[in-house]
Amino acid sequence: MLRFYFISLVILFSSISYAQEQDMIVTGGVVVDGDTIPLIQLREVSIYSWKKLSASEERKLTKLMKNVKIVYPYARLAGIKLEEYKDTLILAPDDRTRRQIMKRVEDELDAEYGQELRDLTVTQGKILIKLVDRETGESTYDLVADLRGEFRAIFYQTFARIFGLNMKIKYDPEGEDREIENIVRMIESGQL
Numbered sequence: 445m446l447r448f449y450f451i452s453l454v455i456l457f458s459s460i461s462y463a464q465e466q467d468m469i470v471t472g473g474v475v476v477d478g479d480t481i482p483l484i485q486l487r488e489v490s491i492y493s494w495k496k497l498s499a500s501e502e503r504k505l506t507k508l509m510k511n512v513k514i515v516y517p518y519a520r521l522a523g524i525k526l527e528e529y530k531d532t533l534i535l536a537p538d539d540r541t542r543r544q545i546m547k548r549v550e551d552e553l554d555a556e557y558g559q560e561l562r563d564l565t566v567t568q569g570k571i572l573i574k575l576v577d578r579e580t581g582e583s584t585y586d587l588v589a590d591l592r593g594e595f596r597a598i599f600y601q602t603f604a605r606i607f608g609l610n611m612k613i614k615y616d617p618e619g620e621d622r623e624i625e626n627i628v629r630m631i632e633s634g635q636l
Contacts, residue, residue: 472484490629505623508571508624508627511565512575512624512628514564515564515568516628516631518561519572519578519579522580523579525549529546529549532545533545533546543593569604570613573604574624577614578615578617578625583612583614584611585612588600588611
């Protein structure tokens with residue numbers, strides 16, 4: 445309890461000195477046993493820690509961070525574009541029109557991002573597949589099957605398997621993909 449009061453006093457005196465520099469800061473407060481204690485909302489702070497790493501594990505983690513930073517914007521874009529076109533696809537009168545819309549969207553995205561995506565490494569592609577599942581809630585196989593048809597999904601899955609990828613893989617933030625999840629959260633909070 446003494447520690448709480450000490451922290452409250454530090455916050456109070458720091459806000460008083462700040463108030464003197466900036467004219468005034470108005471904060472809420474709470475009365476405890478006749479004493480008014482300032483009530484200040486602090487932003488959430490996440491602390492990420494990895495176990496003590498060997499040199500090779502540290503290199504792997506650094507490489508993973510680099511790869512996630514490269515592909516995460518594409519995964520975010522996939523989630524944003526899917527939400528953007530969801531309404532359009534729902535309003536499409538039939539499957540043929542829906543496929544034409546998706547073909548047009550695919551061509552636009554290929555023209556804009558195709559070469560960048562082709563330049564990704566196999567490892568970056570594997571991470572991208574997982575992050576697309578994270579952003580959309582569906583595996584890339586299911587997305588392709590829903591949007592472009594089952595035949596095309598089977599074709600892409602077969603092609604992906606040649607390179608050791610699996611479009612049906614699910615994102616597991618609590619298990620296998622814990623490090624990727626921590627890196628993504630660091631990116632989203634601006635820490636990386």
